Amino acid sequence: xxxxxxxxxxxxxxxxxxxxxxxxxxxxxxxxxxxxxxxxxxxxxxxxxxxxxxxxxxxxxxxxxxxxxxxxxxxxxxxxxxxxxxxxxxxxxxxxxxxxxxxxxxxxxxxxxxxxxxxxxxxxxxxxxxxxxxxxxxxxxxxxxxxxxxxxxxxxxx
Numbered sequence: 001x002x003x004x005x006x007x008x009x010x011x012x013x014x015x016x017x018x019x020x021x022x023x024x025x026x027x028x029x030x031x032x033x034x035x036x037x038x039x040x041x042x043x044x045x046x047x048x049x050x051x052x053x054x055x056x057x058x059x060x061x062x063x064x065x066x067x068x069x070x071x072x073x074x075x076x077x078x079x080x081x082x083x084x085x086x087x088x089x090x091x092x093x094x095x096x097x098x099x100x101x102x103x104x105x106x107x108x109x110x111x112x113x114x115x116x117x118x119x120x121x122x123x124x125x126x127x128x129x130x131x132x133x134x135x136x137x138x139x140x141x142x143x144x145x146x147x148x149x150x151x152x153x154x155x156x157x158x
Contacts, residue, residue, distance in 0.1 A: 078131045078132060079131075079132065079153055079154075079155075080129050080130065080131065080153070080154040081129070081130065081131065081132045081134075081135035081136075081151045081152065081153055081154055082126050082127075082128075082129050082135070082151060082152050082153075082154045083126070083127040083128050083129075083130070083135050083138045083139055083142070083149060083150075083151055084124050084125070084126055084127065084149060084150050084151065084152065085100075085115060085116075085119045085124065085125050085126075085127050085142065085147060085148070085149050086119065086123065086124050086147075086148035086149065086150065087119045087120055087122075087123050087124065087148075088147070088148050090146070091146060091147060093116055093120065096112075096116045096119075096147060097109065097112040097113055097116050099142065099145040099146075099147055100112040100115060100116065100127065100142075102145070103138060103141040103142055103145065104127060104128055104138060115127055127142075127149070129154050132151075135151040136151060139151050
């Protein structure tokens with residue numbers, strides 16, 4: 001099925017000085033009442049049947065599979081939590097540095113040493129600020145390795 005689309009620009013017959021009768025194979029036709037030229041174009045390829053354009057379907061993500069945008073948005077909306085390392089008299093300093101580097105992703109030797117030193121001198125140190133779920137996971141892993149740790153909401157200040 002072909003659909004005819006007509007031009008919106010009026011072209012009048014008297015604008016042409018050399019008006020010839022229109023060939024039947026030509027897509028241009030003169031409107032009998034207004035005297036305007038109408039250009040009919042085909043919306044489909046010649047010889048092929050027309051088709052109905054389907055309405056775009058919004059893709060739904062299955063449960064448990066969220067888009068990257070949704071994950072980033074959720075991370076921004078969650079309340080940040082601090083993972084706090086407490087000083088203890090049981091573990092050697094080198095061991096504390098090794099555990100911090102193993103448990104916390106992206107932890108460098110320098111950062112681990114600074115955190116360990118701060119906990120040793122001040123009694124506690126902030127290891128990382130992250131979402132509640134991640135903070136609980138890091139705290140649990142630190143405790144499994146024999147370190148004293150806790151979490152608290154990071155509401156005001158660092």
